[in-house]
Amino acid sequence: MAAYVGRRVLASIPVLLLVVTAVFFVFQLIPGDPARAFLGPEATPDTVEQVRRDLGLDKPVVVQYVTYLRRLLQGNLGKSISTRRPVAVELGSPFRNTVNLSLASIVLATVAGVLLGTVAAVNQGKTWDHVATILALLGISIPVFWLGLLMMYLFSVNLHILPSAGNDTWRHYFMPTVALSVFSLAFIARMTRSSLLEVIRQDYVRTARAKGVPEWMVVGYHALRNALLPVIIVVGLRFGYMLGGAVVTEQVFAWPGLGRLLVQAVGQRDIPLIQGILLLFAAAFVLVNLVVDLLYGFLDPQIRYR
Amino acid sequence: MASSTPRSVTGSTAERVPAARVATPNALSVFVRLHRLAAIGAFLVLLFVLAGVFAPMLVPFDPDLIDVRSTLQPPSPVHLLGTDNQGRDLLSRIIFGARMSLFISMASVGAGAVTGVALGTLAGYYRSLDGPIMRLNEVMLAFPGIVVALTVVSILGRGLENLIVAIAIVQIPQYIRLAHGLTLSVKDRAYVEAAVASGATDGIILLRHIMPNSLAPIIVQTSLLIPGAIMTSATLSFLGLGVSPPTAEWGAMLQNSLQWSRLAPHVMVIPGLALMLVVFGFNVLGDGLRDAMDPRLRRMSGGSPGSTAGPGG
Numbered sequence: 001m002a003a004y005v006g007r008r009v010l011a012s013i014p015v016l017l018l019v020v021t022a023v024f025f026v027f028q029l030i031p032g033d034p035a036r037a038f039l040g041p042e043a044t045p046d047t048v049e050q051v052r053r054d055l056g057l058d059k060p061v062v063v064q065y066v067t068y069l070r071r072l073l074q075g076n077l078g079k080s081i082s083t084r085r086p087v088a089v090e091l092g093s094p095f096r097n098t099v100n101l102s103l104a105s106i107v108l109a110t111v112a113g114v115l116l117g118t119v120a121a122v123n124q125g126k127t128w129d130h131v132a133t134i135l136a137l138l139g140i141s142i143p144v145f146w147l148g149l150l151m152m153y154l155f156s157v158n159l160h161i162l163p164s165a166g167n168d169t170w171r172h173y174f175m176p177t178v179a180l181s182v183f184s185l186a187f188i189a190r191m192t193r194s195s196l197l198e199v200i201r202q203d204y205v206r207t208a209r210a211k212g213v214p215e216w217m218v219v220g221y222h223a224l225r226n227a228l229l230p231v232i233i234v235v236g237l238r239f240g241y242m243l244g245g246a247v248v249t250e251q252v253f254a255w256p257g258l259g260r261l262l263v264q265a266v267g268q269r270d271i272p273l274i275q276g277i278l279l280l281f282a283a284a285f286v287l288v289n290l291v292v293d294l295l296y297g298f299l300d301p302q303i304r305y306r
Numbered sequence: 307m308a309s310s311t312p313r314s315v316t317g318s319t320a321e322r323v324p325a326a327r328v329a330t331p332n333a334l335s336v337f338v339r340l341h342r343l344a345a346i347g348a349f350l351v352l353l354f355v356l357a358g359v360f361a362p363m364l365v366p367f368d369p370d371l372i373d374v375r376s377t378l379q380p381p382s383p384v385h386l387l388g389t390d391n392q393g394r395d396l397l398s399r400i401i402f403g404a405r406m407s408l409f410i411s412m413a414s415v416g417a418g419a420v421t422g423v424a425l426g427t428l429a430g431y432y433r434s435l436d437g438p439i440m441r442l443n444e445v446m447l448a449f450p451g452i453v454v455a456l457t458v459v460s461i462l463g464r465g466l467e468n469l470i471v472a473i474a475i476v477q478i479p480q481y482i483r484l485a486h487g488l489t490l491s492v493k494d495r496a497y498v499e500a501a502v503a504s505g506a507t508d509g510i511i512l513l514r515h516i517m518p519n520s521l522a523p524i525i526v527q528t529s530l531l532i533p534g535a536i537m538t539s540a541t542l543s544f545l546g547l548g549v550s551p552p553t554a555e556w557g558a559m560l561q562n563s564l565q566w567s568r569l570a571p572h573v574m575v576i577p578g579l580a581l582m583l584v585v586f587g588f589n590v591l592g593d594g595l596r597d598a599m600d601p602r603l604r605r606m607s608g609g610s611p612g613s614t615a616g617p618g619g
Contacts, residue, residue, distance in 0.1 A: 018445045141582050141585040143582060145557075146577075149574055265460075266456050
């Protein structure tokens with residue numbers, strides 16, 4: 001197991017390095033002078049030249065790249081163009097807010113998704129299966145921002161029972177959590193259904209039934225335990241995407257997280273801030289993938305020795 | 307679609323049915339019976355495509371015609387879906403929105419498919435290209451589609467062309483992964499070796515012997531990626547980073563409805579409903595196509611159309 005962990009941890013380093021490299025060089029493509037963007041249109045040519053030297057922009061790109069890597073290792077992500085504060089500081093609280101929302105959403109998506117998928121699989125071909133299947137199809141088809149607007153119209157504007165914006169109290173969590181989880185919920189439900197249908201025909205499930213184990217235990221214990229293995233991967237993957245993909249939900253509900261910050265940064269073309277957010281997204285995604293891989297290796301010994 | 311015919315007309319059942327009823331087991335009716343949902347999807351998609359293509363002939367009003375005397379009207383015999391805050395006819399704007407979505411999704415998925423399939427096939431065929439292309443692909447896949455699209459827009463700026471480029475780039479990794487896998491799975495087959503032995507050039511082998519084999523899965527993949535592209539395009543416009551306001555586009559219409567939904571909820575409900583029905587149509591049609599054309603793909607793509615380019619939140 002230790003060797004497997006070591007191998008997987010080492011394998012994620014090159015991906016991270018590639019992401020950093022890509023994020024650095026992609027933004028070299030932007031036309032215009034970053035120093036000028038930093039200072040605004042009123043700055044004199046002398047000041048611009050001064051800032052160019054301070055930021056190291058007068059050096060060759062490769063030198064800039066090495067400097068960028070060295071600063072990253074020290075946790076220095078540069079300064080935001082719009083607020084002039086260090087990017088690392090700007091990211092702190094939005095990151096926590098996004099993680100909180102994503103955690104709430106993935107828990108809801110997993111619990112409800114597995115439940116819906118199990119109901120569908122157990123009633124294969126009957127009414128409840130059709131209901132669950134249609135619900136799941138609607139779930140992956142509904143535009144997240146539209147769902148958010150509809151909920152807001154119903155619960156905030158008309159019924160006045162839920163707050164529409166911000167993240168101050170636990171009541172603020174309801175609508176964003178539902179909006180962010182719907183796609184993943186539907187996805188996990190479909191996955192659980194197909195996985196459970198495969199497992200339920202296996203010999204050991206038939207054996208369990210034959211020896212008189214109650215049906216709810218056959219499904220809940222013998223079948224579901226094995227059927228959930230592939231679902232774990234999907235849950236992990238969806239969580240990784242949620243951290244970066246909460247853009248729309250956060251925008252609709254004015255949730256002060258990374259996604260909302262990214263939209264603002266793109267609107268203002270605040271490159272250092274965009275780069276910082278992208279790196280954080282990628283790092284979170286790689287980390288979540290690593291944890292999922294390790295968990296999978298822990299649960300299924302066959303994978304460890306491949 | 308026709309490939310699903312044999313399944314239902316299997317020997318014994320067909321023999322027992324009275325002759326008059328098996329006389330014309332036409333492929334369409336069989337498809338409809340077997341894949342009822344997929345048939346609904348096909349109908350929605352057809353409606354969407356027809357509305358998009360024939361938009362200028364279908365609309366009752368000019369979609370940009372401002373009429374200050376009839377703003378925010380609910381659905382009525384004159385304006386079947388009502389009017390927006392500037393008195394523009396919503397039905398006409400929905401139809402032109404379909405045209406916009408159709409154009410953006412076709413152009414971007416098409417460009418993404420050509421680029422991705424080319425790169426993926428090369429990566430699968432030439433061992434020296436495999437590493438670099440597939441590692442870069444991993445980097446792209448580490449970001450949700452909407453984040454990649456936002457990044458591209460932040461570099462290129464707003465506007466229709468840039469929106470199409472951004473969405474095309476989001477599609478590329480999916481095609482690279484698929485084409486790479488498909489190429490690897492056939493490149494050691496006997497018929498490819500035979501072509502090599504008979505002196506065929508790499509270009510001929512790739513175009514004549516490897517690519518045709520990938521066609522069916524790529525068509526299925528395309529039908530599964532189009533709804534994601536439509537959704538991403540609407541999402542970017544909703545965020546104010548795609549098509550700009552006066553243009554009739556569903557995401558932009560929803561953005562515009564924010565201020566008015568309190569007074570006239572229909573301006574918010576209708577564009578979202580149109581978007582959902584089209585995405586739903588493509589999703590169930592894609593499911594049906596996948597089952598009919600290539601059941602193996604179900605396992606490869608994780609059993610869901612959403613596994614591809616859904617905006618995810």
